Amino acid sequence: MMQMTGAELILRLLERQGIETVCGIPGGAILPFYDALGQSDTIHHVLARHEQGGGFMAQGMARVSGKPEVCLASSGPGATNLVTAIADAKLDSIPMVAITGQVPLPMIGTDAFQEVDTYGMTIPLTKHNFLVRDANDLLEVIPEAFRIAMSGRPGPVLVDVPKDVQCQMVSFEDYPPVAVPNALPEVDLLAIEKAAEMINAAERPVLYLGGGVIHSGASHLAVTLAEQGGLPTTMTLMALGTMPIDHPLSIGMLGMHGARYTNYVLEEADLLICVGARFDDRAIGKAAEFCPRAKIIHVDIDPAELHKIKTAHIGIAGDVTQVVEALLPLVQVKLREPWLAQVADLKERFPLAKPDLDNPRSHYGLVQAVADALDDEAVIATDVGQHQMWVAQAYPFRRPRQWLTSGGLGTMGFGLPTAIGAALAAPERTVVCFTGDGSLKMNIQEMATLAEEELNVKIVLMNNNSLGLVYQQQSMFYGKRPVASKYKRAVNFLKIAEGFGLDAVDLDTAENPAATLAEALQRPGPCLIHCSIDREEFVYPMVPPGAANTEMIG
Amino acid sequence: MSMVIEREAAAVTKVVLELEVANHAGVMSHICGLFARRAFNVEGILCMPLPDATRSRIWLLVFDDERLEQMVKQVEKLEDVISVVRHGAEHAVFERLEAFFR
Known part of the structure; x- marks a missing residue:
């Protein structure tokens, strides 16, 4: 007892x-x-x-x-x-x-x-x-x-x-047993067979991966499915890293800030195979006009997600790993040369523009410079806003759980404490927190926790002294009338970091910003890396909220 | 005016849902919250514990609009909901109660 x-x-x-x-x-x-x-x-x-x-x-x-x-x-x-x-x-x-x-x-x-x-x-x-x-x-x-x-x-x-x-x-008398997850739902083999038939019969299929693929630990299986079926593959914000971005079948992130070609490829698709994603409005735009030519296969472990936004021709309630494992033997090896050629043509004509990529003091250039200084073992967290979208667009994600971002709720203030948590769980990894000046201020007190725990977290601050994505929307959709989006005073983040006991470097004043950045990233322990970003730099392309994904601006 | 017509039209397609749930404080909040959040009208609610007292039965009278299927799926997701059964509006449970609402 x-x-x-x-x-x-x-x-x-x-x-x-x-x-x-x-x-x-x-x-x-x-x-x-x-x-x-x-x-x-x-x-x-x-x-x-x-x-x-x-x-x-x-x-x-x-x-x-x-x-x-x-x-x-x-x-x-x-x-x-x-x-x-x-x-x-x-x-x-x-x-x-x-x-x-x-x-x-x-x-x-x-x-x-x-x-x-x-x-x-x-x-x-x-x-x-x-x-x-x-x-x-x-x-x-x-x-x-x-x-x-x-x-x-x-x-x-x-x-x-x-x-x-x-x-x-x-x-x-005794402790209860240690909790384990419920048994996985049984796979509906009839639905799997039908789905495989549809994939085999499709001429222009697209694989659409969501965060559920990561939760299920099925990234490698999803990549195998794509390779076997010759399926161009798009990822949601939550799924970045499931397929390496430089994989020949990757067509990048879809949705509001996806590349033009990605959304155009989806427009052409005759079959959409949605795996562990939920047709979120930021991913699919106006639901009625998303993938207008496509039949839909939807795989999700949550039955309530099936037919919620888009009615699927085949809905499979099941664990992604088990469903894809069951699908693989039935999916024919296809080269799909005409379709992949069409995809390649769209990619060439409508790529993601990343201007000023060589300048580590520009928004895309800074993301690139961080990636250049690190390997794929690093964990990349973000806050919410323009910097988040720039990182999602431009960082070369190559493995699941490399990328931590607040997708559904879009919580400013997410980045720093989440990066601390990542470093607690994986102390051997370098953890980068890309953030903006608006977001960082929302949980800036956690710099004290970071200093106390002496974790290997690098805060990369893109500072445009504004609520950049709000300013962008007001500039684009509210007659260029900025309201409450520009800070009147600038904050000295370097002094703040110093006050909390963090190392800090300023790329604004660095003679060789790429070298200063790389040194800061490689030095063990916490550090704030500050870089000013032009407020007039916007996230493009952009689908206006409520519009169809093909109505991109920029 | 349009509201009246809608309700009258919908009145012919009412549905009775029979839920078996774990019997503890809070279950009703979980269920009612789902309907309220979506402004999904619940015309009637009945709840009584079952003889073994660890479970309760909840009867809901709702309109059969196009969201009902999604609504039922959301209810089924609740940890404390053991089963959901759909009945037609002709089910006796609410009809017999009508006497108490005259």
Whole structure:
């Protein structure tokens, strides 16, 4: 018979689950758990400077490891601060378990100090959530939280634990089994056969890969499918890296900021094979006009995604790995010379323009210079905005989980704490956080965490002293009337970095910016790399919001 | 005016959904939230625990519009929802209750 407090029980269950690092901030209602955490030999706690930062650190770990990771917050403002990171994980299907403290059970519903309805508040943001009313329930709830987070389509799970439940003594015989993901759904072989027939019969097929391919660990299989069937392959923002960008069949990223030729190829397609993607509006533009000539095969582990935006001719609810494995023996080897020649012709006529690529102080040039100084082992995180799109367009991604970005929620402030999380999960890798001056300020306090943990994170700041993508939209679609998008004063980010204890270099004043950049990237430890970017540089091409993908500007 | 016509037209295609769910506080919030978020009108709700008390049954009376299939899929995704069965509007459960709403 074992006896311990609820707090200690949570800790032991996390240890048994293989959790080695947790991120968060303590506060009154979660102090019993932190007291237990202090006695753990195996779990390293990373003290964030804002709960949202802690949430994104857990996301960074999960995006690199593929396993559910844990963040912690206290009740009330701790939990409300965490909400954005949870919502972000939901929209990008990232496995995460958030544990929050709550006011003691008898005080719930009394507007107690630091009380919010964390459970109610997080219902629409989580894959599932729990309010634990008895410490005995933890034996079931904690493994369940992990099982749910990693099963099927991954996602965030929140466990709200009142302070008195953390202090309650529990007696039990044995620990519950360590959580494992649910068994995968059975593959519908009849649908697979039909899909293979359609692929074999198609004349102008396109393979459309999404983040689900990465979650399923199926990147190499997806590339094999493309090679076997002679399928030009486009990737969503979330899927960058599944097929190396320089693969002959890669046609790059589709959508709002995809290359012209990519969207034109999709316009010509007679079959679209969508694997682990969800027809997001930023990827497909006006849904009714997307791939107007194509039949659709849609593979997704979440049955609710099938026929949600576009009705598929064949919808297959299944794990990408299993479905592609079943498809491969049935897909004929095809060279598809006329179609690939047509694709090559479109690529030549409508390539992605990357002006000034040789200048490391230009936006594309800086992305290129960073890539030139690193190998494919580096992890590339971004914030949200113009810099994110420039990196997505121009960085040569060649492996899954190399690229960490906030796709669905588009959260400014994502980059720095996520990069910290990535470095915690993969300390042997160099982690780059491309960011903008608007985004960086949204979680800039995590520079303190970065300095404290001495992680190998390089912040590459593209500074145009504005909310660049807002300024761009106002310039393009709101009669060139910038409102609240240009900062009136400039911030000295070098001094700020220095104040937090980070190394900092300025490419603006460097005599040889490429060399300064490469040196900074190769020097171990955290560093801010600052570069001013012209505010009038926009992200092109651009599909106006709500327009069809063929109506690109630029 | 158009609203009235729509509702009248839709009235002939009502659907009764029978949900079996885990019986604990919060399940109703999860389910109602899904419908409310999408402004999917729920005409009637009934919920009672089943004899074994670990489960409840929820009856929903909804309009059969083109989003219903997606709606049902979203409900089925909920962790606490064990099963969803569709019935026609002729199902007796709400009809018998009508006496209490006159």
